Amino acid sequence: MGQTVPCILDGMDKDLKNKTLPELKQLVTQEQGRAFDAKYIFSFIHEKHIGAIEEISPLPKSFRHRLVEAGYRISSLDLVERFVDPDGTLKFVFALPDDTRFEAVLLRDGDRNTLCISSQAGCKMACGFCATGAMGYLANLTGAQIVDQVYQITRAGHTAHNIVYMGMGEPFDNTQEVLRSVRILNDPTGQHIGQRRITVSTCGLPEGIRQLAESRLQLRLAVSLHACNDRARSELMPINNRHRLSDLLDAIRAYQKKTGRRITFEYCLMKDINDSTRDARELVRVVKGIKANVNLIEFNEFPGCNYQPSDKATMHLFASVLQEAGVETVIRFKRGQSIKAACGQLGATWLQADRLV
Numbered sequence: 001m002g003q004t005v006p007c008i009l010d011g012m013d014k015d016l017k018n019k020t021l022p023e024l025k026q027l028v029t030q031e032q033g034r035a036f037d038a039k040y041i042f043s044f045i046h047e048k049h050i051g052a053i054e055e056i057s058p059l060p061k062s063f064r065h066r067l068v069e070a071g072y073r074i075s076s077l078d079l080v081e082r083f084v085d086p087d088g089t090l091k092f093v094f095a096l097p098d099d100t101r102f103e104a105v106l107l108r109d110g111d112r113n114t115l116c117i118s119s120q121a122g123c124k125m126a127c128g129f130c131a132t133g134a135m136g137y138l139a140n141l142t143g144a145q146i147v148d149q150v151y152q153i154t155r156a157g158h159t160a161h162n163i164v165y166m167g168m169g170e171p172f173d174n175t176q177e178v179l180r181s182v183r184i185l186n187d188p189t190g191q192h193i194g195q196r197r198i199t200v201s202t203c204g205l206p207e208g209i210r211q212l213a214e215s216r217l218q219l220r221l222a223v224s225l226h227a228c229n230d231r232a233r234s235e236l237m238p239i240n241n242r243h244r245l246s247d248l249l250d251a252i253r254a255y256q257k258k259t260g261r262r263i264t265f266e267y268c269l270m271k272d273i274n275d276s277t278r279d280a281r282e283l284v285r286v287v288k289g290i291k292a293n294v295n296l297i298e299f300n301e302f303p304g305c306n307y308q309p310s311d312k313a314t315m316h317l318f319a320s321v322l323q324e325a326g327v328e329t330v331i332r333f334k335r336g337q338s339i340k341a342a343c344g345q346l347g348a349t350w351l352q353a354d355r356l357v
């Protein structure tokens with residue numbers, strides 16, 4: 001856990017979609033192209049969404065031919081299923097070339113859409129309240145496979161006002177590809193998606209938080225807390241056995257010192273597990289001194305899980321303890337429940353959901 005695992009795709013280094021613009025410039029020089037060809041390649045892939053090197057018309061034919069001969073290609077995800085929930089939430093199932101599957105979700109809030117994308121197929125972190133954790137780890141996604149989720153969903157006519165790395169996987173278990181994907185999405189030659197519209201959510205890997213602080217990227221950071229002492233948190237999240245709460249909080253403070261940016265704590269409320277007023281007061285103590293807001297999430301059950309959601313009155317009471325202590329708090333109720341697209345429900349249930357025709 002916590003270390004970068006190589007992507008499963010052979011020849012990933014030959015995927016032109018998986019290159020930042022500076023990497024493409026290097027590649028073009030190495031392949032004896034003209035320096036400005038890198039911009040054409042990047043914009044044709046990330047702005048015009050062409051699918052083959054032959055279609056990059058500003059490149060000399062001989063250079064296109066050379067790239068193809070050298071084995072370069074432009075990858076594309078297979079969108080295999082779409083599901084719709086009556087509340088408007090959409091779930092998209094993608095397949096890798098070996099048919100490994102993973103999901104992305106589009107959440108609607110009034111006229112604003114949030115696109116929740118995956119950084120891995122499955123996850124190693126085994127959080128006890130999460131269906132993805134129960135299915136285990138399948139693969140790291142490449143930067144190209146991460147950005148392609150955004151492209152395919154937005155090209156299907158769905159605007160993404162915000163992008164959150166909160167789908168399948170722990171982003172800081174695949175840090176290099178996650179940061180690569182952010183750089184690609186943010187590049188003005190491509191989609192130019194503002195960094196502040198992008199949130200990376202971690203279960204709490206201190207090293208990843210420190211790397212993000214050093215990266216000079218202006219992303220938003222969300223940290224899944226879910227419990228405020230080591231005993232309770234380790235029961236819910238095995239990662240806490242490896243990185244104790246104090247290590248996590250140290251990394252968050254260092255991140256904040258370096259970036260000055262506010263963070264979000266995610267706290268999923270589970271009946272009789274972490275939802276007492278005592279737990280709320282403990283959360284106030286943990287958050288104290290950190291510039292942060294708290295999202296209280298209604299727990300989403302899935303087959304085989306041992307937890308139940310807190311009732312709404314308990315959630316409101318919990319929130320009021322935080323608010324009275326001056327902690328900015330929002331309650332997030334379940335979305336996409338019927339298609340298993342809610343937080344913590346992704347994976348392993350594709351065949352049980354209602355298909356969108």
Ligand code: SF4
Nearest residue numbers: 123125127130133169
């Ligand atoms: S909550 Fe996030 S980190 Fe934990 S198992 Fe699920 S996907 Fe992985």
